Amino acid sequence: MQLWPGVSIVGSGRNGFNLTNSFDCHVYLIESEDEAALIDAGAGIDLQPLLREIEAAVDTSKLRRLILSHKHADHAGGAAYLKDRYNLEVIGSEHTAQVVGTADEERLSLVDAKQAGGYPSDYVFPACPVDRIVKEGNTISVGSIQLQVVETPGHCEGHLSFLGEVGGRMSLFSSDSIFHGGRVVWQTTYDCSVQEHVASIR
Numbered sequence: 001m002q003l004w005p006g007v008s009i010v011g012s013g014r015n016g017f018n019l020t021n022s023f024d025c026h027v028y029l030i031e032s033e034d035e036a037a038l039i040d041a042g043a044g045i046d047l048q049p050l051l052r053e054i055e056a057a058v059d060t061s062k063l064r065r066l067i068l069s070h071k072h073a074d075h076a077g078g079a080a081y082l083k084d085r086y087n088l089e090v091i092g093s094e095h096t097a098q099v100v101g102t103a104d105e106e107r108l109s110l111v112d113a114k115q116a117g118g119y120p121s122d123y124v125f126p127a128c129p130v131d132r133i134v135k136e137g138n139t140i141s142v143g144s145i146q147l148q149v150v151e152t153p154g155h156c157e158g159h160l161s162f163l164g165e166v167g168g169r170m171s172l173f174s175s176d177s178i179f180h181g182g183r184v185v186w187q188t189t190y191d192c193s194v195q196e197h198v199a200s201i202r
Helices: 048-059 080-084 095-101 110-115 194-201
Strands: 002-004 007-011 027-030 036-041 064-067 089-092 139-141 145-151 160-166 167-172
Touching: 007 048, 027 048, 036 139, 064 080, 064 139, 089 095
Parallel strands: 036 064, 064 089
Antiparallel strands: 002 007, 007 027, 027 036, 139 145, 145 160, 160 167
16 A cells, blocks of 8 residues: 555554555565665564565566664564565664564563463564664665664564655654654563653654
8 A cells, every 4th residue: 555655564464554464563664766665574474465465566676675763563473474574684773683583472572472372372473684784873774765764662662663755755663652743652571661752743
């Protein structure tokens, strides 16, 4: 689903547009003339709808990078599969790299999420190595598009947002820092911080 030239949503579950698996976050496709990248990867459950959306939206030979906003399963659970299928460079924060690379379910807050019914009890998060670690002030290139990395902790440790001009519009990909309408979500997880979240939004 193209939002405007250069930006499409190719994944979205029950909390969005029900394009793909119900557990998926919004997965964005960023495209320049000669390169494309995904921001986030969905949960990795029943990947066929996500693959159909990606492959309908872009010539996948242009896909170079998978940029992870944070470690939570609905954003990073599909990373290992997408990395292998499209030979992608995976990019994320140092904390995301540590946790996604080891599939540590405690540090993913996945144990609590499964107990609360947020994911199927038999869901397994596939570990995925992160190839490049980025932090505040770094830039990620997607062809001619330059995305600035902005550290936005609060929703969880290691959370990143990405700011850049895409298709003639200044765009902020803020993931779970801010939802539609300015809504925020605070969870009873070990690394969700109201104070950090407020500071990130400010």
